Amino acid sequence: MKKAKATALPSPLEARAEMAKLAEDIAYHDRLYHQQDAPKISDAAYDALRLRYRLLEEAFPQLAPAGSPEKRVGAAPARGFKKVRHLQPMLSLDNAFSDEDIADFLARIRRFLKLAEDAPLPFVAEPKIDGVSASLHYRDGALVLGATRGDGEEGEDITANLKTLACIPKKLKGHVPGFVEIRGEIYMTQDDFFALNRRQEEEGKPLFANPRNGAAGSLRQLDPSITAARPLRFFAYALGEAPESLAETQQELRGLLKSWGFTLNEPSRLCHDEKDMRDFHAEMEERRADQSFDMDGVVFKLNDLALQRRLGFVSRSPRWAIAHKFSAIKAETTLKNIIIQVGRTGALTPVAELEPVNVGGVMVARASLHNEDEIARKGVRVGDRVIVQRAGDVIPQITGVKDDAAHARRAKFVFPDTCPECGSLAIREEGGAIRRCTGGLICPAQAVERLIHFVSRPAFDIEGLGDKTIREFWQEKIIRTPADIFRLKRRNAGLCLEKREGWGEKSAQNLFDAIDARRTISLDRFIYALGIRQVGEATAKLLAKNYGSWQRFAKDMQAAGDKDGSARAQLVNIGNIGASTADDIAGFFAEKHNRQITGDLLEEMTVEDWKEPAAASSPLSGKTIVFTGTLARMSRNEAKARAESLGASVAGSVSSKTDFVVAGEDAGGKAKKAAGLGVKILSEEEWLKLAGS
Ligand code: IVH
Numbered sequence: 001m002k003k004a005k006a007t008a009l010p011s012p013l014e015a016r017a018e019m020a021k022l023a024e025d026i027a028y029h030d031r032l033y034h035q036q037d038a039p040k041i042s043d044a045a046y047d048a049l050r051l052r053y054r055l056l057e058e059a060f061p062q063l064a065p066a067g068s069p070e071k072r073v074g075a076a077p078a079r080g081f082k083k084v085r086h087l088q089p090m091l092s093l094d095n096a097f098s099d100e101d102i103a104d105f106l107a108r109i110r111r112f113l114k115l116a117e118d119a120p121l122p123f124v125a126e127p128k129i130d131g132v133s134a135s136l137h138y139r140d141g142a143l144v145l146g147a148t149r150g151d152g153e154e155g156e157d158i159t160a161n162l163k164t165l166a167c168i169p170k171k172l173k174g175h176v177p178g179f180v181e182i183r184g185e186i187y188m189t190q191d192d193f194f195a196l197n198r199r200q201e202e203e204g205k206p207l208f209a210n211p212r213n214g215a216a217g218s219l220r221q222l223d224p225s226i227t228a229a230r231p232l233r234f235f236a237y238a239l240g241e242a243p244e245s246l247a248e249t250q251q252e253l254r255g256l257l258k259s260w261g262f263t264l265n266e267p268s269r270l271c272h273d274e275k276d277m278r279d280f281h282a283e284m285e286e287r288r289a290d291q292s293f294d295m296d297g298v299v300f301k302l303n304d305l306a307l308q309r310r311l312g313f314v315s316r317s318p319r320w321a322i323a324h325k326f327s328a329i330k331a332e333t334t335l336k337n338i339i340i341q342v343g344r345t346g347a348l349t350p351v352a353e354l355e356p357v358n359v360g361g362v363m364v365a366r367a368s369l370h371n372e373d374e375i376a377r378k379g380v381r382v383g384d385r386v387i388v389q390r391a392g393d394v395i396p397q398i399t400g401v402k403d404d405a406a407h408a409r410r411a412k413f414v415f416p417d418t419c420p421e422c423g424s425l426a427i428r429e430e431g432g433a434i435r436r437c438t439g440g441l442i443c444p445a446q447a448v449e450r451l452i453h454f455v456s457r458p459a460f461d462i463e464g465l466g467d468k469t470i471r472e473f474w475q476e477k478i479i480r481t482p483a484d485i486f487r488l489k490r491r492n493a494g495l496c497l498e499k500r501e502g503w504g505e506k507s508a509q510n511l512f513d514a515i516d517a518r519r520t521i522s523l524d525r526f527i528y529a530l531g532i533r534q535v536g537e538a539t540a541k542l543l544a545k546n547y548g549s550w551q552r553f554a555k556d557m558q559a560a561g562d563k564d565g566s567a568r569a570q571l572v573n574i575g576n577i578g579a580s581t582a583d584d585i586a587g588f589f590a591e592k593h594n595r596q597i598t599g600d601l602l603e604e605m606t607v608e609d610w611k612e613p614a615a616a617s618s619p620l621s622g623k624t625i626v627f628t629g630t631l632a633r634m635s636r637n638e639a640k641a642r643a644e645s646l647g648a649s650v651a652g653s654v655s656s657k658t659d660f661v662v663a664g665e666d667a668g669g670k671a672k673k674a675a676g677l678g679v680k681i682l683s684e685e686e687w688l689k690l691a692g693s
Contacts, residue, residue, distance in 0.1 A: 015056050016063045022053040026069040040504035047080070066204070070223075080222050081156035084147040087181060087241040090135060091152060092316050093128075093299060093323040099278055102300075105322045106274060109302070112311060112319065114635045122303040124250040125280040126237070126268040128323050130294045131187030132216045134162060135240055138180050141172040148219065151457050152316065161219055162186075164228035167235070169261035176260060181240030184262070188215045189292040192231035210362055211294050236262035237299075249303045270303065277324075285326045297325035312641055315538050328389040331364070332402065333357035335386045338369065338413055340420045342445035344453050345533045346436040348419065348426055350375055352386070352398055359390045367396040371433045372415035381410040421445035441593055448474050450531045454482050458537050459529035460518050464511040481597055482529075485515060486604035519605040523550055526607045530598065533584040542575045543585075546649060550607040554598070557589040573651050612647050619690060621647025623659035626674070629667030631684050642691050654679060662687040 010018060026049050029041060050069060057064050064070070096102050110117060135155065137145035146162030147155040162168055165186070172180075188196070193211040200207050208214035218230035236257045239246070247253040254264055271277045277300055284298050302308050302320040311319040337353040350369040357364055367388050369375050378401060380386060385402035401407070415435065419426050424439030441447050451470050455462040462485070473479040478495060479488070488495070489512040497508040521529075528540035535543070547553035559567035560582065571582045588594050612621050625648050627639055634642070639662070640650045654661055654673045661667075661674040662682045674681050682690065 009059050010056075012060060012063065015060045019053065019056050019060070019063055020065050022049060022056070023065045023067050023069055025049055026053060027067060030069075040502070040507055045506075081158060083150075083154050084145065084157045085154050086135060086147070086150075086152070089152050089316075090133060090149045090155070090183065090240075091313060091318060093321055094317040095297075096322050096324045099274075099281075102277055102281075102322070102324055103274060105300075109311065109319065112635050112637050112641075113307065114633070114638070120272065123271045123277060123300040124254070124268060124303050125271050125277060125298050125300050126265045127284060127291070127295045128297040128299045128325075129185050129187050129235065129265060130210075130212050130296045131185040132212065132219060134158075134184060134186050134219075134234070136162065136168065136182045136184070138172055138176065138182065140178060141176040143168065143170050158219055160224040161221060161227040162234075164224050165232050165234055167233050167263045172260040174259050177243050177246065180242045180246075182236050182257065182262065183238045183240050184234055184236040185265075186215050186219060186232055186234050187211065187293055188218075188231055189233065190294065191292060196231065234263065235265040237265060244305075244309075248305055250301045250305065250308075251303055253305070271300065281324050288326060295326070297323045299323050310638065312645060314641070328397075329359055330387055330389045330399070331357045331359040332385055332387055333364075335380060335382055335384050335398070337382055338375070338380075340416060342419060342421045342437055342443065342449070344446060344449035344531055346419075346426075346439070346443065346446050348416070348435045348437060350413075350415070352380070354386070354388060357388060359388055359396065362390060364388055364390060364396045367398045369398060372435060373433045375413050375415065379407075381407060381412060383410045419443055419445075440591070441597075444474070447480070451479065451482065451485075453531045454529045455485070459525055460485075460521065461525075462511075462518055463514045464507070465514075481600060483597070483600035483604050486519065486601070488512065488515060520608060521605065522608050523548075523553070523610045526550065527553070530588065530594075532588045534581040535585060539577060539581065542577065542649070544610045545612075546574050547610075549609045550602070554589065557585055558595075560586040561590045570655075570657075573653055573655075575650065618646040623648045624651050624657055625649070626651050626654050626658050626661045626670060627664070628661060628670035629664030631662070631664040631687075633684060633688060639687070639691075646691060660687075660690075 009015070026046075029046055029049070053069055057068065057070055094105075096105055106121065107117075109115075109121065110119065115121070133149045135145075135147045135149070136143060143159075143163065145157065146159040146168070147157055149155050163170060188211040190211060193208070193214050196214055197207045208217060214230075215232055218227055218232055221227045239253065247256055251270060254268065258264055269276070269280050271280055281298050284295065288295055300322055302311070308318070308320040313319065334355040335352050336355055339351050339353060341349045341351050343349060350372065352367045352369050354365055354367060369378075369380070378398065380398060380401050384407055385404060386398045387400040387402070388396050389399045390396045417426055417435070418424065419437035419439055422437065422439040422443035422445070424437050424443060426435045426437045428435045437443050437446065439446065441450070448471055451474065452467050454460055455465045455470065465485070470479065479485055488497070492508070492512075497503050497511070498505045522544070524537075524541040524544035527535065527543050528537055543553060547556060556567045556570070559565060560571050562568060568582060568586065571577060571585065572579060577585075620643060625643050627636055627650065631639055643650050648659075651658060654670050654677065656677055656679075658674065658677070658679045660680050660682050661671055662684065663671040663674075664684055671681055
């Protein structure tokens with residue numbers, strides 16, 4: 001925030017009254033904004049209040065009320081940060097929980113790269129610290145931008161806040177490229193965290209649940225002087241957008257980062273084989289309690305950067321790195337009740353309500369019980385003493401029951417066979433463990449969860465429609481279907497959103513604007529937003545890419561209702577869409593009310609045809625490729641990943657829609673069929689050339 005400018009000052013008596021009133025108003029608007037997702041005033045008006053308050057407090061520091069907004073922290077304002085699109089997505093890491101998982105990880109890499117089982121594969125190991133990731137841009141060695149991870153694609157510009165961290169160099173030392181992006185983790189040591197909470201407590205302010213929350217809360221301050229006062233640290237762990245030629249190995253890269261002035265996460269070790277990796281993990285787990293920071297596992301990164309590039313990414317994580325988590329932290333408590341939650345797809349999930357208990361620094365009051373078989377298998381009964389376990393950011397689990405004398409006298413839990421929300425029959429699919437409500441959209445829980453999914457970030461991404469608001473609007477019949485969202489503005493003469501508790505002219509207008517901004521949406525987001533079972537972001541993209549337009553997709557999916565027809569065969573042939581996902585997609589389109597819902601929606605908005613992203617210049621973009629036979633130079637998986645990264649789709653069988661068939665050694669029927677259909681057949685050499693390998 002800007003520094004307060006001096007203007008005419010009130011008398012101390014007037015100032016005291018005005019400051020108290022301003023403090024109260026600011027706290028009120030903070031609550032509306034942060035806890036109710038429903039601001040009543042514009043950001044500018046809010047900033048003006050803060051600025052006026054600051055001016056007064058600077059002039060009359062002795063008059064600051066107990067709840068001075070200048071000192072208040074915790075749910076401090078996150079408004080006003082500019083959004084930044086990341087140059088490359090900020091991804092996450094796949095997790096391993098056992099030595100076997102690590103062995104599988106290594107085997108996967110070897111298969112992908114077509115390496116022998118005993119080929120050496122050195123990895124750099126380092127601690128995984130639980131904090132908040134950040135991206136830093138350096139131009140000619142100077143820090144020009146710092147951003148949060150956000151949803152991985154788009155974060156928030158927190159440059160001013162990050163500049164206050166002593167461990168973030170403002171200027172890089174030594175020889176640096178014209179532009180380089182550094183990624184790393186912001187964290188707080190345990191001692192600093194406890195000291196911060198002690199201060200919070202003394203000042204009557206809310207406490208942070210753990211060091212990670214402390215770090216996140218401290219970064220989300222609009223006023224960098226607050227961030228500056230927080231004990232935040234940073235370690236660098238990777239490059240983002242940067243010249244490829246900087247280093248050849250991960251170890252060299254660490255050296256480079258250090259020479260530029262960054263702190264690295266220590267200790268790190270080069271592991272030559274699986275045993276080295278096991279040892280490092282075991283040693284670190286033993287030393288976990290002595291560390292000054294929250295370490296939740298170790299990260300292994302393939303040392304050879306050229307191999308890292310070949311391996312690339314799968315959905316949201318790199319194939320060349322993995323986090324081997326430490327075992328979970330446990331605690332014992334009493335199971336007070338078992339409630340049933342109904343999800344978006346109708347799944348009935350039992351949730352344990354617990355006597356709140358501290359599990360490794362986090363208070364836990366609920367835990368997942370997964371499904372009815374799990375309850376039976378664990379034999380948990382309401383009133384039992386149970387073991388709760390938490391691993392990293394995973395939802396807490398109940399892992400066991402303490403055998404006590406009273407257990408046998410407690411009633412067994414009877415899983416309902418009707419939906420607790422709508423009373424419809426809840427049935428288990430054959431061979432499945434999940435019981436589902438059959439009510440579809442007449443079930444309020446499913447309807448609400450679908451709407452929440454519909455407006456969520458990877459779907460329509462409508463700011464201002466939080467879970468709470470959706471629930472409330474559903475209850476009051478303001479929004480019952482996706483199309484209702486787009487009708488809000490037109491109906492507002494009758495609804496008068498601005499008159500509602502927690503709303504105002506500005507917030508209502510903001511919501512209408514946010515909705516209007518989504519009246520055109522990409523095909524993949526639209527498909528994802530429908531909430532079809534098993535259709536996640538990746539599958540939605542794949543479908544969008546393969547069908548190109550909504551008209552074609554909807555028509556073909558309805559046709560795919562015929563299990564023996566060609567539309568179904570084509571659907572199952574796409575990437576990794578199997579028979580069961582195809583059933584769910586076709587099932588969705590077979591339901592009349594789903595067609596009604598999408599039809600209504602399309603009267604309100606437009607779905608854009610699929611556009612090939614950036615790599616459109618590649619000769620493979622938009623093409624369909626089939627691989628057959630054995631390739632000598634790369635595994636089938638690498639070939640597939642490579643083709644997809646160049647914008648092609650890979651199919652399992654040859655048809656007239658196939659553009660190329662890549663025939664390796666011993667190619668059989670598929671190559672013959674291709675020849676018959678006049679589809680171009682490529683040798684492995686030709687494929688490698690085309691793929692630029
Ligand atoms: S490397 C492509 N190294 O853990 C992702 N990440 O669970 C490269 N993290 O998003 C990440 N310590 O924020 C890496 N030594 C470390 C890390 C680390 C903590 C965080 C990071 C990442 C998350 C994934």
